Amino acid sequence: MDGAIQQIAEALRQAERILIVTGAGLSADSGLPTYRGVGGLYNGHTEDGLPIETALSGPMLGLDPALCWKYLAEIGRACIAAKPNAGHFAIAELQQRKPGCWVLTQNVDGYHLAAGSPPQRLIEIHGTFAPLFCMACGQESVDLADHLTRPLPPRCVDCGGVLRPPVVLFEEMLPDSALGRLHDELHKGFDVVVAVGTSASFAYIFEPFLRVRNSGGFTAQIDPSASELSFLVDVHIAEGAADVLSRLVRHIFGD
Structure with a gap:
């Protein structure tokens, strides 16, 4: 497993444009x-x-x-x-050290912002629970x-x-503003895209992976369970998000 982490860490270390896609599995480590x-x-x-x-x-x-x-x-x-967990803080640190790193999250808990992710590089595609x-x-x-x-x-x-709450409920449309930001960034392209705790059953999740894969970039998934996405990515680590992300950041930055 350390070999897989090293592979993802090396891809992230070399990349300029990174997209981290997060879902419920990340916040599950906070008890949600x-x-x-x-x-x-x-x-x-x-x-x-x-x-x-x-x-x-x-x-x-x-x-x-x-x-x-x-x-x-x-x-x-x-x-x-609950509170942000080590995975949220690891992603925030990656964003702080990599100015081309974006987060696309399906979660509505606001934990990415609370952990320090810059709001200008955070797309909360399903909204947030407050105000x-x-x-x-x-x-x-x-x-x-x-x-x-x-x-x-x-x-x-x-x-x-x-x-x-300003969240997207079932049978409601995704917000145009969030979709617009996502499409703008996809148009610029990403070198690496990593799914964390999401089964990626939506087209807006699959599209970044297909684009990066087709352009020769690197794709990875961190999730204890396998999904359709697992067969598309270069590396799938079948472990919980919080521990793996912390180890990843240590591998990348060596501190």
């Missing part, structure tokens, strides 16, 4: 549940008898905001209770923790409208 770990799921359904994709969907937020917020609140409480905003008047509210101690759904103090 994935979407499918929310709500005490059993056989693919929540305790309310609905698939999590239905409970945490844009249409459900409009139809039954209390039910949708029941599961949003679980994610919100978990985000507040909340009113679906009726647009007023923002930063008191997420306070709202989660009150009856759900949280309400706007100005107009009484339902508050929501």
Whole structure:
């Protein structure tokens, strides 16, 4: 396994343009549940008898905001209770030492920013969990923790409208601004792309790997489980993200 880490470390050391793609597996090391770990799921359904994709969907937020917020609140409480882990800090250090290193994350916990990743090179493709905003008047509210101690759904103090987090729920479109930034950077090209804790089942995740592979660059995946992406990359390390990323940074910079 050390040989695989050395291979990735050498590719990162030589690269100027790097893309790190992160998913739920990275924040799982902080104790956060994935979407499918929310709500005490059993056989693919929540305790309310609905698939999590239905409970945490844009249409459900409009139809039954209390039910949708029941599961949003679980994610919100978990985000507040946990902290960035060694993997987040390792990625932030890589970005600080490599000015051409970008992060594309599917996570909404804000841990990359908290760990020190520069916001100008961070694409939070699914948004973040805070600040909340009113679906009726647009007023923002930063008191997420306070709202989660009150009856759900949280309400706007100005107009009484339902508050929501600026995240992409199931059946909602990805934000144009984030997609635009991603496409701009893909157009410039990357030398190396590394997936961390994501199964990469979306086209916007697969595309960077296909582009880098076709241009002769280096691709890698760090994830305990194999996925479709595992057959596409040059190196797959089947271990948890936090430990591997810390070792990678030590290999690259020798300190």
